[in-house]
Amino acid sequence: MSHHHHCCHHGHAHHHHQHKDYATANKEHFTAQLSDFDNPKYTELARRAAAAMRKQYAFDEESTVLMDFACGAGHISRQLAPHTKSIVGVDITQAAVDLYNQRVLNQGIPPEEMRAVCVELKGEEGELGGLKFDVIICSMSYHHFESVEGITRTLSFFLKPGGALLVLDILNTLEGTQDTSGTGKTLFDEKFHHIVAHTSGFKEDQIRSMYEGAGLTCSMFDTMKARYHGQDRTFFLAKGTKAAS
Ligand SMILES: C[S@@+](CC[C@H](N)C(=O)[O-])C[C@H]1O[C@@H](n2cnc3c(N)ncnc32)[C@H](O)[C@@H]1O
Incomplete structure (x- = not known):
């Protein structure tokens, strides 16, 4: 453990172990673990996520144009397809897109x-x-993004005036302040830390200011409990709305 911290704290070339950026590590991980997308523990969560999203946004099969960002194999897209006019899934992993x-x-x-x-x-x-x-929806992916502020600004760009961004991810239920890095407590197993940039999940304040920074008004922040990787976890669903003109 200490040698990991050693090289990160000193910020020079990583000679002990190769650090990949999160995007590259994610592409490799999700390409290799493609069959994981169909694991019932994820598909069940996707079903619940889609149901929660439908309560927070009035999807209309005649008119709703939806982006499913970090769509993976498209479980949530498929849940929402009957309620939308069209869907574009976006992901950085070619194998998932295929x-x-x-x-x-x-x-x-x-x-x-x-x-x-x-x-x-x-x-x-x-x-x-x-x-x-x-x-635009993004489910169970924000914890993978190095810059959630940057991604949120990008997604805000793709919203029509009055459009909504729905983000679902893990709530930070760990004790203390936002920065839990010193405590060693995380919500993800160590083996996923190379692909999870936010191992403590997110707090409501962080999501609200992230939306504000992207020009979105956070109009809803709701939580739900679900099993995830064999643990009871709390998830949040947050809605950000772009000004109407
Ligand atoms: C846990 S999966 C979630 C897939 C899907 N949203 C679902 O709920 O079934 C995370 C997805 O995020 C994608 N991803 C990771 N980093 C990304 C990035 N920077 N931009 C776009 N997609 C990314 C991965 O390729 C992967 O498909």
């Missing part, structure tokens, strides 16, 4: 209605063909 699109094809759904793309969005004009969204 799986997503294979399933869309197998179900006979045209790609104009539902498709995934493998891209690292920057929040610049012209990306995704200039498409903007009524609602």
